[in-house]
Amino acid sequence: MSLASVGNSTTASAERRAVSLEFRDVSKQYGRDGAAAVERLSFTVPAGAVCALVGPSGCGKTTSLKMVNRLIEPTGGEILLDGEDIMRRDVTELRRGIGYVIQQVGLFPHLTVAENVAVVPSLEGWPRDRQAARTAELLALVGLDPAAYARRFPSQLSGGERQRVGVARALAADPPLMLMDEPFAAVDPIARERLQDEFLRLQRELAKTILFVTHDIDEAVKMGDLIAVMNQGRLVQFGAPDAILARPASDFVAALVGADRGLKRLSLRTVGDLAPEAIGRQTLDGLPRFAPGTKLRDALSALLAADTRGGVALDGQGGARGLVTVDAIASALNDAPPDHAR
Amino acid sequence: MSTGEPFVRWDWIGDHLGAIADRVGQSLQLAAIAVVLGFVISFALATIAIRRRRLYAPIVVAATVAYTIPSFALFAALVSITGLTTVTAEVPLVLYTLVLLVPNIVAGFDSVPPEVLDAANGMGFSRAQRWRRVELPLAVPLIVAGVRLATVSTIGLVTVSAIIGNSFGGLGYYILDGYHRGFSTEILVGGSLSIVLAVAADVAFVALQRVLTPWARARAAVR
Numbered sequence: 237m238s239l240a241s242v243g244n245s246t247t248a249s250a251e252r253r254a255v256s257l258e259f260r261d262v263s264k265q266y267g268r269d270g271a272a273a274v275e276r277l278s279f280t281v282p283a284g285a286v287c288a289l290v291g292p293s294g295c296g297k298t299t300s301l302k303m304v305n306r307l308i309e310p311t312g313g314e315i316l317l318d319g320e321d322i323m324r325r326d327v328t329e330l331r332r333g334i335g336y337v338i339q340q341v342g343l344f345p346h347l348t349v350a351e352n353v354a355v356v357p358s359l360e361g362w363p364r365d366r367q368a369a370r371t372a373e374l375l376a377l378v379g380l381d382p383a384a385y386a387r388r389f390p391s392q393l394s395g396g397e398r399q400r401v402g403v404a405r406a407l408a409a410d411p412p413l414m415l416m417d418e419p420f421a422a423v424d425p426i427a428r429e430r431l432q433d434e435f436l437r438l439q440r441e442l443a444k445t446i447l448f449v450t451h452d453i454d455e456a457v458k459m460g461d462l463i464a465v466m467n468q469g470r471l472v473q474f475g476a477p478d479a480i481l482a483r484p485a486s487d488f489v490a491a492l493v494g495a496d497r498g499l500k501r502l503s504l505r506t507v508g509d510l511a512p513e514a515i516g517r518q519t520l521d522g523l524p525r526f527a528p529g530t531k532l533r534d535a536l537s538a539l540l541a542a543d544t545r546g547g548v549a550l551d552g553q554g555g556a557r558g559l560v561t562v563d564a565i566a567s568a569l570n571d572a573p574p575d576h577a578r
Numbered sequence: 579m580s581t582g583e584p585f586v587r588w589d590w591i592g593d594h595l596g597a598i599a600d601r602v603g604q605s606l607q608l609a610a611i612a613v614v615l616g617f618v619i620s621f622a623l624a625t626i627a628i629r630r631r632r633l634y635a636p637i638v639v640a641a642t643v644a645y646t647i648p649s650f651a652l653f654a655a656l657v658s659i660t661g662l663t664t665v666t667a668e669v670p671l672v673l674y675t676l677v678l679l680v681p682n683i684v685a686g687f688d689s690v691p692p693e694v695l696d697a698a699n700g701m702g703f704s705r706a707q708r709w710r711r712v713e714l715p716l717a718v719p720l721i722v723a724g725v726r727l728a729t730v731s732t733i734g735l736v737t738v739s740a741i742i743g744n745s746f747g748g749l750g751y752y753i754l755d756g757y758h759r760g761f762s763t764e765i766l767v768g769g770s771l772s773i774v775l776a777v778a779a780d781v782a783f784v785a786l787q788r789v790l791t792p793w794a795r796a797r798a799a800v801r
Contacts, residue, residue, distance in 0.1 A: 305700055331702030342697030346715045346793045356701055389793045405701075415700070 254283040254445040255318040255412045257304065263312035264299055273299045275469040276313065281462060283318075283412075284443040288460030288477075290450055290492070296469040297449045301415050304447060305334045317413065332356055335406030335414035335444070339421050341398045343390040349375070349401050350386035356409040374404040379434060396427035403435065407442070414446045421450070432458060453493050457481065457500055465489050478504050478573045502533035502565065504573040510565070512549040512558025523547050526560060536565050587763045598752075598767060605748025605775060608739065609732045612668055616675030616728060623676070624683035634684065641676040649674070649738045657742060667739040667746050674735060675728040682724025686717030718790050726783035733776045737768065749775070 257280070264274040274296040281287040289297040302308040304315055306327050315322045322330055343352050351358075353374055354367040362370070372382040378400040390398055399419060406414060420428045420435075436459065439446065450456050456463050457477040465473040465480065473485040481497040481504075484490035493500065508528030524538045524547035539547055539562055551557040591598070623641075627634035652670040660666045690713050698708045740747025740754040747754065749768040756764030788795060 302700075307696070307699055328702045328704055331700060334700075336697065336700035338693060338696060338700070340691075340693035342691070342693040342695075344694060344698075344712060344716075345691075346791070348793075359702065359707065391793070 253412060254443055256283045256316075257281040257287075257413060257445055257447060258316040258319075259300070259313070260316060261313035262300070262303060262310050262315055264296070264303060264308060265311045272469050274303070274310075277466075277469075277471050278313075279464050279471060279474045281445055281447065283445050285461040286439060286446040286448055286459055287462045287464055288448045288450055288456035289464045289466060290453055290456040290460075291466035292492075293451060295466040297451075297466050298417055300466070301417055301447055301449050304413075304415055305331045305336060332360060332409060333411050333413070335411040335416075337399075337402050337406045337414065337416040337419045339418035341390075341402040341422075343398055343401060343405070345390050347389075348386065349380075349388050349390070349393070350382075352390065352401055353404045353408055355405060360409060370408060371404075374407055375401075377407070377438065378404045380404070394427075395423045396431060399423060399431060403438075412445060414444050416446060417449045418451070419448075420455070421452070435459075454500070457503065465492060482569070498569065499533050499536075501569055501573070502536060503531050505532045505568055506530060507532065507535050507549050507560055509573070510549065510560060510568060512560055513546075513564065515548075515556060515559055520548050520556060525550055525556075528552060528557075532565050532568055535560060536562065539565075583762075585762050586766060590763050591767060598771070601749050601751055601768075602771060602775065604746075605733065605736050605750075605772065608664075608667055608671065608736045608746075608748055609729065609775075609779075611664075612671035612732045612736075613675060613725065613729050615668065616672045616679055616732075617725060619672065620676050620679035620683055620724075624680050624687070627680065627684055628687055638677070638681060641680055644673045645677040647673075649735055650741065653739055653741055662743050662745075664746075666742055667736075671732055671735055671739070675732060678728040678731060679724045682720050682727070683717070686720035686724075687713055689720055690716045719787065719794055722783060722787045722790065726780060726787075729779045729783065730776045733772060733779060737772055748772075 259277045259279050262274060262277040263272055265272045277296075277300055279287075289300060291297050299308055303310045304322070306322060317325075344355070347355070350368070350371045353371045354362075357367045357370060371386065375382040375385055380397065380400055385393075385397070385401075390401070393401065399422070402419070406416075420431045423431065432455065448456075448459050450459070460477055463473075463475065463477050463480050464471055467488055473480055473489050478501055480489065481493055481501045484493055484497070490497075506528060507526040507530045510532075523544060524535075524542050526535050526538070526547055527550055535547065539545070539560075545563075546559045546561045549557045549560045623637050627637050647670075649670055652673075653666065656666040656669055660669070694712060694716070695708070698712050703712065736748045737750025737753055738747070740750035744751060744755075749772045752764040752768030753772075756762065756766075756768065
């Protein structure tokens with residue numbers, strides 16, 4: 237990669253490679269014979285993947301996340317970044333190379349939005365003009381107009397705006413790994429959905445390795461390339477969202493994913509993924525029409541609401557591509573979901 | 579008070595402007611030394627109390643007990659130990675600031691939200707960086723509030739140090755001298771200028787607070 241192309245990239249130095257993250261038999265025990273908060277946790281998140289760590293409160297998911305940047309020190313096992321044990325790294329240098337986003341955001345109330353975003357670059361001693369350029373770039377990236385927001389204080393922002401600044405701050409030094417602890421849990425449902433969607437769009441460009449803690453299985457299914465289900469300090473299932481929804485490994489996981497897990501699987505697929513049936517001689521008037529990006533769950537719901545067995549699958553230009561039927565939607569669950577359907 | 583004497587003799591004030599200015603200066607100097615020393619000691623005590631929570635209650639109890647000693651008695655008692663010196667004037671003044679400063683400094687650092695500390699740790703601040711760039715600035719509003727209280731209270735107490743002798747007490751000299759001589763003008767000059775000084779100091783600290791913490795004001799200006 238030439239220097240010129242780095243400079244032209246919308247995300248500047250975002251060319252740094254993501255890292256793989258591996259938990260190997262990681263345990264955390266408080267006190268000598270206290271119960272283990274985390275017990276022999278092992279899983280691997282490949283570079284560039286989002287792993288959602290999900291489970292009920294007290295299951296050890298936040299403890300596990302905080303062991304990665306050593307806010308909590310493991311009592312057993314090892315955590316590897318690209319194969320290197322994090323305990324061998326200088327703790328300050330390790331943390332500056334990991335983005336950290338938390339539910340309460342934790343913006344510095346006495347610093348402006350721009351100063352908050354530039355915290356790690358300033359600790360790292362970047363020149364001022366480079367800090368300013370990076371700050372403006374990041375604010376734009378998370379959907380905040382730098383001219384309007386840079387000089388505000390956190391107390392002058394809405395909850396959603398604060399979390400956008402929190403994400404921008406975590407991305408500032410372009411860390412290859414991000415730790416996100418319930419990042420969108422404190423904002424209202426509508427803002428949460430927008431933040432989730434925008435973050436997924438961002439992640440498609442940035443391709444960071446992300447460990448994402450949530451208690452919400454729907455959020456885990458939506459955000460995760462992989463889901464690690466935890467209960468009482470242990471990993472109870474690990475895999476792709478569709479696999480976990482299709483085959484819960486235990487009653488606990490089945491209860492966690494919910495009785496509507498079949499419908500949730502439909503959320504992972506779109507009308508565009510179906511091979512539509514050929515349109516016969518019947519009239520298409522009055523049938524529901526679906527853009528290619530429509531989730532199968534929404535399409536099914538629309539068909540049931542319209543009390544019809546079929547609807548029209550549109551192509552990208554709005555022309556009729558074929559018919560979508562309730563039966564075709566049901567049988568789509570026999571195939572693995574495509575990657576793009578989130 | 580002798581009869582026939584007016585309540586305020588403006589001519590006396592006019593004749594003594596220079597001396598009055600000197601006494602204002604002395605009041606401010608005695609108060610400033612007390613607040614600065616009191617702040618240094620309080621900051622050290624507060625730091626110890628923050629590190630070792632068990633020590634917080636004993637430190638505050640000790641400061642409170644010191645505060646209950648009547649100032650008049652303490653100045654008088656110290657004369658027999660430290661003589662007619664500035665030390666005698668300053669020891670009680672410093673002692674009385676502790677009960678106002680230590681709890682405010684501790685509360686200032688306690689007011690830093692835990693999630694802000696969590697974020698700072700997670701982002702790779704060293705301990706010293708976190709203290710200087712996050713904790714101290716966020717503690718400033720309550721620390722300044724404590725210094726403001728201590729300054730106003732000390733300016734009042736400085737007048738009592740007049741009992742040590744004529745070369746002490748700042749504006750308190752006029753209050754005591756006026757009382758001995760039955761001269762109301764002097765009492766009035768000493769008392770009213772003390773009040774003016776205290777109010778001026780209070781206003782100055784409010785202004786300082788606003789300059790130091792623009793972010794706290796921004797809250798009132800939320801869209």
